[in-house]
Amino acid sequence: MDLSFSPEDLAFQAEVRAFLKAELSPALADKVRHNKKLTKEDMVGWHATLNKRGWLAQDWPKQYGGADWTPVQQQIFDDEASMANAPRIIPFGLKMLAPVLMKFGTEEQKAHYLPRILDGTDWWCQGYSEPGAGSDLASLKTRAVRDGDHYVINGQKTWTTLAQYADMIFCLVRTGTEGKPQEGISFILVDMKSPGITVRPIILLEGTHEVNEVFFDNVRVPAENLIGEENKGWTYAKYLLTHERTNIAGVGASKAALAEVKRIAKAETVRGVPLSDDPYFAARVAQVEMELDALSTTNLRVLSSPDAAASAGSISSMLKIKGTEIRQSINDLARRAIGPYAMPFVSEALEEGYNGDPVGPEYALGVAPDYFNNRKISIFGGSNEIQRGIISKMVMGL
Amino acid sequence: MNFTHTEERQLFKDSVARLIADTYTLDARNKAAETDLGFSAEKWAQFAELGAIGALFSEDDGGFGGAPFDVTVLFEELGRGLVNEPFLATAILGGGLIAELGNTDQKAVIEEIIAGTKQFAFAHGEPKSRYDASHVETTAKKSGEGYVLNGAKAIVLNGGAADLLVVSARSSGAAWDEDGLSLFLVPADAAGLSRTAYPSIDGLHAAEIRLDNVTVGADALLGGEGKAWPAVEKVIARANLALASEAIGAMEVARDMTIEYLKTRKQFGVVIGKFQALQHRMATVLLEIEQARSSVINAAGRFDGSRVEREMAVSAAKTLAGKIGRLVAEEAIQMHGGIAMTWEYAVGHFAKRLVMIDHMFGDVDYHVARYVALSKEAA
Numbered sequence: 001m002d003l004s005f006s007p008e009d010l011a012f013q014a015e016v017r018a019f020l021k022a023e024l025s026p027a028l029a030d031k032v033r034h035n036k037k038l039t040k041e042d043m044v045g046w047h048a049t050l051n052k053r054g055w056l057a058q059d060w061p062k063q064y065g066g067a068d069w070t071p072v073q074q075q076i077f078d079d080e081a082s083m084a085n086a087p088r089i090i091p092f093g094l095k096m097l098a099p100v101l102m103k104f105g106t107e108e109q110k111a112h113y114l115p116r117i118l119d120g121t122d123w124w125c126q127g128y129s130e131p132g133a134g135s136d137l138a139s140l141k142t143r144a145v146r147d148g149d150h151y152v153i154n155g156q157k158t159w160t161t162l163a164q165y166a167d168m169i170f171c172l173v174r175t176g177t178e179g180k181p182q183e184g185i186s187f188i189l190v191d192m193k194s195p196g197i198t199v200r201p202i203i204l205l206e207g208t209h210e211v212n213e214v215f216f217d218n219v220r221v222p223a224e225n226l227i228g229e230e231n232k233g234w235t236y237a238k239y240l241l242t243h244e245r246t247n248i249a250g251v252g253a254s255k256a257a258l259a260e261v262k263r264i265a266k267a268e269t270v271r272g273v274p275l276s277d278d279p280y281f282a283a284r285v286a287q288v289e290m291e292l293d294a295l296s297t298t299n300l301r302v303l304s305s306p307d308a309a310a311s312a313g314s315i316s317s318m319l320k321i322k323g324t325e326i327r328q329s330i331n332d333l334a335r336r337a338i339g340p341y342a343m344p345f346v347s348e349a350l351e352e353g354y355n356g357d358p359v360g361p362e363y364a365l366g367v368a369p370d371y372f373n374n375r376k377i378s379i380f381g382g383s384n385e386i387q388r389g390i391i392s393k394m395v396m397g398l
Numbered sequence: 399m400n401f402t403h404t405e406e407r408q409l410f411k412d413s414v415a416r417l418i419a420d421t422y423t424l425d426a427r428n429k430a431a432e433t434d435l436g437f438s439a440e441k442w443a444q445f446a447e448l449g450a451i452g453a454l455f456s457e458d459d460g461g462f463g464g465a466p467f468d469v470t471v472l473f474e475e476l477g478r479g480l481v482n483e484p485f486l487a488t489a490i491l492g493g494g495l496i497a498e499l500g501n502t503d504q505k506a507v508i509e510e511i512i513a514g515t516k517q518f519a520f521a522h523g524e525p526k527s528r529y530d531a532s533h534v535e536t537t538a539k540k541s542g543e544g545y546v547l548n549g550a551k552a553i554v555l556n557g558g559a560a561d562l563l564v565v566s567a568r569s570s571g572a573a574w575d576e577d578g579l580s581l582f583l584v585p586a587d588a589a590g591l592s593r594t595a596y597p598s599i600d601g602l603h604a605a606e607i608r609l610d611n612v613t614v615g616a617d618a619l620l621g622g623e624g625k626a627w628p629a630v631e632k633v634i635a636r637a638n639l640a641l642a643s644e645a646i647g648a649m650e651v652a653r654d655m656t657i658e659y660l661k662t663r664k665q666f667g668v669v670i671g672k673f674q675a676l677q678h679r680m681a682t683v684l685l686e687i688e689q690a691r692s693s694v695i696n697a698a699g700r701f702d703g704s705r706v707e708r709e710m711a712v713s714a715a716k717t718l719a720g721k722i723g724r725l726v727a728e729e730a731i732q733m734h735g736g737i738a739m740t741w742e743y744a745v746g747h748f749a750k751r752l753v754m755i756d757h758m759f760g761d762v763d764y765h766v767a768r769y770v771a772l773s774k775e776a777a
Binding site: 129132134135136158204205206207269270271280281284335341342343344345346357359368372375376378379384 | 528573574675724735761
């Protein structure tokens with residue numbers, strides 16, 4: 001047992017820190033720290049900065065232009081970038097579609113799409129969930145019917161994150177109705193500019209627009225956009241879920257959020273005494289910190305383990321449950337820390353270029369919206385109930 | 399022992415419930431929340447006509463109730479409708495302080511409050527006060543016959559729409575002394591008074607208020623100079639009783655919507671309410687809400703007892719409202735899933751209100767600490 005990073009990892013960590021110091025603008029970091037709205041340019045710009053350094057596709061092999069980092073290196077980057085309040089990497093193309101393309105795509109598909117993900121030509125979004133297919137994803141109904149050299153798609157996707165910016169969408173569609181529901185699903189790539197696609201915003205409970213409904217009305221898609229074989233889409237989608245283990249716990253983001261809670265608790269005072277010195281509040285913070293420290297090690301144990309792949313599914317579930325619970329506890333601490341200033345909702349103040357009257361301390365502005373917004377993290381990507389079901393089945397055999 | 403309301407109070411409760419069920423929609427409420435006023439003037443007039451505002455004042459003050467259980471039955475119904483008209487700011491806080499401390503001339507305005515024609519706000523909290531009700535740095539300096547007020551007030555509910563403000567200011571003592579607090583009736587358009595109004599995340603409105611050499615006459619003083627604390631404490635206790643009751647109404651709606659959803663939403667070929675993992679959690683939600691209701695009954699029943707008895711029971715009710723309100727809000731969203739994350743679906747708005755009730759007049763941590771301090775006084 002040795003809890004310390006190797007000399008190589010430490011050197012890597014120093015390199016990441018130097019990079020962040022040189023390349024991450026304080027203005028952008030300030031937006032992230034205060035949960036202000038990022039523009040599309042902010043997100044695309046950060047991708048470009050990382051890509052210039054060769055650090056955008058962190059888990060891709062070198063042959064595709066990736067950094068080919070070890071899982072531990074990826075975690076080090078995530079920790080450092082999160083603590084520096086860098087924008088998160090938008091995962092849809094880089095971390096969700098790309099591994100599927102590499103494993104199951106044709107040479108043509110790889111040669112066409114992978115470079116465009118790297119250089120930002122294509123912004124991808126994910127077409128999985130439907131109004132009737134949430135936790136029970138395999139019950140999806142969006143139909144794709146072969147018609148000569150094309151598929152014709154009809155149906156509706158929902159909860160499509162940032163589809164308003166997307167050039168392309170990867171979809172699970174129904175191509176067969178025989179056998180189990182999982183057996184008739186295909187994985188297909190669709191140009192968002194295709195005639196018949198309509199994107200309608202879904203406004204979330206705290207007033208933001210980050211997800212959408214995407215409607216398909218006789219959308220014609222070239223048959224060459226199919227990934228792998230028809231009716232094998234569920235296998236590819238599952239591959240993606242088990243492949244994705246790094247960052248599922250959100251350790252870096254939670255560390256950054258907890259650091260922000262501590263800053264707030266030092267600035268807030270009760271009768272002149274910092275809130276951080278209040279034993280009751282300090283105990284709440286301490287308990288979350290202990291949990292997060294343990295999760296960080298659980299995460300590294302998984303990432304360092306050579307045979308992690310064998311039980312990857314259930315491990316992802318554990319990391320997801322614990323990671324989201326801790327993150328939500330931190331959101332809860334933050335709302336407690338700002339006290340009555342949780343109430344004001346000056347949404348314009350979260351936009352770029354706001355110069356109206358300030359209401360309360362700047363650190364309070366985005367806290368309550370983030371608390372409500374992050375209720376989503378225990379719902380999306382397979383709700384925590386679904387994750388517990390997976391553990392019951394895969395680990396305990398129940 | 400009898401846990402039923404009097405017939406008269408039950409009739410009142412039913413009439414408010416009917417008005418809300420028949421005419422009050424969440425959509426209209428949310429639209430009204432986006433206006434500068436922050437609520438519907440028409441709805442406020444309807445509530446006044448029904449006697450809902452008058453129910454919060456005693457007959458001596460021109461009302462038709464004013465008892466603690468009048469507060470709880472009304473606010474429970476308001477919570478059920480997610481009503482954002484300013485009952486709390488205008489009637490409980492502004493009107494309540496005038497009823498507690500006002501002289502005959504000052505009390506004349508209560509008639510207008512009951513009629514729905516005057517809006518009030520209690521400009522009390524400050525940027526550094528958090529939940530500490532005796533933390534007042536705004537100053538009141540004697541000047542001739544009257545006073546000059548200087549300071550800043552934070553998150554003043556209904557501060558933008560109010561015609562008159564009850565402003566707390568310090569006549570003497572240190573920043574958080576209970577002694578030395580005075581209250582003044584200040585017209586919202588007084589020279590030197592400026593306000594920045596804004597919406598709250600749960601569909602109410604508040605304002606940041608500055609007082610720069612605001613001059614008021616001796617007749618603006620409510621009660622004795624420097625002697626306002628007992629009334630402030632009591633009126634805030636009443637506000638917390640109201641909020642804990644409002645929370646129960648909101649919790650029950652969120653609960654019912656979630657049960658309905660568990661019975662209708664199908665995944666994996668069955669309604670999701672068939673899953674025992676969800677059944678047990680929903681059962682917890684149900685029994686916890688009953689605990690919250692009992693704590694509100696305790697607080698209302700002991701409200702007219704000794705100060706310590708009242709304050710402890712109120713802190714207990716507000717603690718349970720905060721704790722259980724959060725549980726209900728989070729579980730309602732989680733058990734619904736994605737649909738509850740949307741603006742369009744009602745349950746998220748109930749969840750926001752429930753969580754924000756914890757941020758008004760003391761959160762769970764504040765009231766637990768206060769309960770401990772009061773226990774020592776009681777011993």
